Amino acid sequence: MDVRYTSTTEGIDWDALAALLSRAGLGNRPPALLESLFRQSQVTVFAYDDGQLVGAARALSDYTLWSVVFDVAVDPACQGKGIGAALVKRILQLAGTPNAMLKSNPGKERFYEMLGFELMPLGMERRS
Helix, strand or coil: EEEEEEEECCCCCCCCCHHHHHHHCCCCCCHHHHHHHHHCCCEEEEEEECCCCEEEEEEEEECEEEEEEEEEECCCCHCCCHHHHHHHHHHHHHHHCEEEEEEECEEECHHHHHHHCCCCCCCCCCCC
């Protein structure tokens, strides 16, 4: 596996990204929504294997103290090969902050713990 990483949203196939996120269990979102989300995020990373999109992640960052990581997705056929860890490490490096938080899908907590994240004792969210 020869994975190539890029941090630009130029040339992204948004339909392929929507399919990837769906396969990875991150829900079904329209390609146009994903394009808006990723283009408006300060930090993005995409992983390609032989020209095929196999991973993606994005983050919002103040570039000083905190960043928030979203939508870490790896094609299920490519999981367990270090792509997810590489995405998170690249996102954190590009965000340039000492602190980061994220919301994990159930069952993925151990993966993030191996990358230095800890469960938060209290968290809150507001949804519309």
